[in-house]
Amino acid sequence: MSKIYVYGDNVDTDVIIPARYLNAYDNATLAAHCMEDIDPNYASTVRAGDIIVGGANFGCGSSREHAPLAIKVSGAKCVIAASFARIFYRNSINIGLPIMECPEASAAIKAGDEVTVDFSTGKITDVTTGQVFQAAPFPAFIDNIIEAGGLIHSLKARGLAK
């Protein structure tokens, strides 16, 4: 069962991965300090397949790609939020961290609920309460990037990066 980590609005990239650790970008460092300044227990308790639920403007602040990378390598399966800050949104797509924008799910899901997600349909199910939510679909353009395996692969497939 996925554990749910619920945080509030405006979770910024400084608390996702504090700048004092940005002198490195290896997976072990990023995973060890992920969410450290908002939840010191996250890194030691998160397990593969767990889910982070944020409120509005998740990932605001710095452009550091280390933030979605840290969440990805920490083992979390995805982030569900009411809305995402735009650089974090781009970065997540580019590096392959699944994100789901869904204000209703963000408001309803509580820590301890059992939640399942279907990335192909955008369906989020709170098994504990029986509620089903629909995340905002990605535009086809972004779907193509995701399907190609990220931005760089999509550019290489077009012969654009040598």
Add this chain to the structure above:
Amino acid sequence: MGMTMTQKIFAAHAGLDSVEAGQLVEAKLDLVHGNDVTTPVAIGVLEANDIHEVFDKDKIAIILDHYTPCKDIKAAQLCKTARDFARAHNITHFYDVGEVGVEHAFIPEKGLVIPGDLTIGADSHTCTYGALGAFSTGVGSTDMAAGMATGLNWFKVPPAIKVIITGQFKPFVSGKDVMLHLIGKIGVDGALYKSLEFTGPSIKELTMDDRFTIANMAIEAGAKNGIFPVDELTLDYLKDRTDRTPVIYEADPDAVYESEVVIDLSELDSTVAMPYLPGNAALVKDVKGIKIDQVVIGSCTNGRISDMHAAAQILKGKKVANGIRCIVLPATQDIIRQMIEDGSYMDLLNAGCAISTPTCGPCLGGHMGCMCEGEVCVSTTNRNFVGRMGHVDSKIILASPAVAAASAIKGELADPADL
């Protein structure tokens, strides 16, 4: 349907006659830049994907400003990675210690972005160059890598909020107060995914440094970019900085805006953002007296020459209060040079300020001014998030250089109008 300034820049760079909000476009980039934190990650992306060529060595800038002069061994390795890459690819605009400045002060100073350009940078405050009538926005390292490899990137054409500036400033009030007021009014996600387009009869009242400060903090309202019209002041600023010809875009009279905000400069008083969000605006006169431990004057937001002058004017002949650490970080070597020539450097030094070489250091808790548990800093930087400058239980109050300097003298949050 009419286009905003930002939309016109997108249309031109996407090779289209017109674009509208929400449209996805692939646009040509005039500059792609990164720093010592973000560039090594982008280099890693290129290497991992077996990409060995950059699209144009003259249109990439690599600026080692965050942890420099290197704070530790790991930071030195990041810089070496960036330095080796710049050498291998013969990157024209590579800037290292001794020449480098804080990127968003340095890039305009060097004339690397001019009106009409479309640029991305792997640093969120890349939106600063909107002050010059360019579109610029912050991206992550993979976007930087893609930009370096192809000179292209994809964008969703943003809708815009029109910010109309009227009136005239009171003494000691500046661009920082405008932006802290605006973010307080619309919130830290009030402009999410949107442009903030500044216009109105009093744009001319805003110096270029005011405009840089305002555009710089557009990201703090969630905006994709902040942009100013090009006027005589802009063109004067460009003199002797570039050989390229600026392209001036103006919003169409029938451009569509999602909303309008009017800011009357004459109604603004010195404003701060209280912990822990840039949108927690308060008037200094309502919250003054809070005991502080440190003052930081500098950064890509407020490390320019007029910021140094605003601080020096207040600190000249005075002393930083006993027990207060006042750290001043002029954003570029040229700014330091000007300060030495005009005497403001000595005014700040004699007042008891520690004056640093250019670095982003303390703004992000990197080095040169980290705080421990319980400490409070009045800072001219741009973010006051939890733990931003060090311990999670330290606090940052964002303020203008004038408020920061007055606070350094009083040893508490202070209004320069009271001195």
